[in-house]
Amino acid sequence: MSNNNRKLIPVMMLGTVISLAVASGAIASLPDADHIVSQKGKHFGPGDVALHVGEHSTVVNDDDDFVHQAYVEAETFAFDSGDSEPGAKAVITFPTEGDFTVLCGVHPKMKLAVHVR
Structure with a gap:
């Protein structure tokens, strides 16, 4: 794996974590069933x-x-x-x-x- 690809992995993982946090916040704010x-x-x-x-x-x-x-x-x-x-x-x-x-x-x-x- 090239050095540039190794640097991208943490950035991609951080993006995934942020996306999941935003999505779970949106789900929590949905109105009651x-x-x-x-x-x-x-x-x-x-x-x-x-x-x-x-x-x-x-x-x-x-x-x-x-x-x-x-x-x-x-x-x-x-x-x-x-x-x-x-x-x-x-x-x-x-x-x-x-x-x-x-x-x-x-x-x-x-x-x-x-x-x-």
Whole structure:
């Protein structure tokens, strides 16, 4: 190996280390995972979601002809999407630990269990 090539190896290694550090910093700053929940056929799908504090769930009305609603009434926070037309999305952020139930005000038998740790 020539002397010039030997000098390039440390420079290339330093460049690789810097690139990895920048990439890992970018990954660490990505927003929290989004947990998609569908409202279709008078059911939430999935019917059970596990989150971490501060994460959110996006509830999507996937029905073609039903209006839905997503609401939470808890001691620590409340949320109400209001009427959600087909295709509408509601983002619910869970600020505290606990077990919560998301309900549909239009279809009272629809329930989504959310476990936040």
